[in-house]
Amino acid sequence: MTTTLLWVLSVALIVIGVAGTVLPALPGTILVLAGIWLGAWIGDFTQVGGWTLGIITVLAVVAWVMDYVAGLLGAKKVGASNLAILGAAIGTVVGLFMGIVGILFMPLVGAAIGEYLDRQDHERAVKVGIATWLGIMLGMIAKVVIVFMMIGLFIAALLI
Template sequence: MSAGLLWALSALLIVVGVAGTVLPALPGTAFVLGGIVLGAWIDDFTRVPVWVVVLCTVLAVLAWVLDYVAGLMGARRAGASKQALIGAAVGTVVGLFMGIVGVLFMPLVGAAVGEYLARKDERQALQVGVATWLGIMAGLLAKVVLAFMMIGIFIVALVF
């Protein structure tokens, strides 16, 4: 395969990865990392050294962890019950089948329903649902920022 085709594939992986940071069911930072690794490999890690790939890998792992932990941290901070956490997880899975709106808002609904079933307190249920949603949004924002940091580090290493 020619170097031009490989560079095009590297760029495509990165673009799909950026889209995947906000779209459901696409492992965004994994695609970005794949594009970076491919780009570094194309010229035998001469312009993009191994330490850059390692740094981008660390950022990708951090983004993945934050994506999963942020919603739980928001729920825990609001004093969520175990049922609320299960509800948020169920809401996330159900939301995957509803598109971007479902992915963004079904964890809130699931957490609120789970909390209401556990404590029969509407105010607490709403508070837990909103806190879970805010945590998920913070995780999403962190994932997007980390993906762009990865891309920036890659571009700087590639160009300079």
């Protein structure tokens, strides 16, 4: 492959990865990381060296962990049941087939339904659903910020 095609692939991985930070069907952080590592490899790791890649990789791991932990923390903060957490996971999967609205709101619905099935309390179910949703949304925002930090470090390393 020519260098130009490799750079196109690197940029494509990064762009698709950025989309994946808000679309759960795509492993966004991993794709961005792969695009950055490919870009570093293209340049023989001279412009983007080991330290930069190490920091970017740590940021990717933090973003990945945050993605999975944020919703759970929101749910656990209000004492959600295991059924509510399972409901949020199912809601997330169902939401993938419903477009952006489903992706954003089905975890809330799933958590609320799970909590209601477990405890038969409408008010508690709504509270758990909202807390789970807030955790997921805050996690998504943090993940997007971290991904842009990764990209910024990569671009800075290329330009310096």
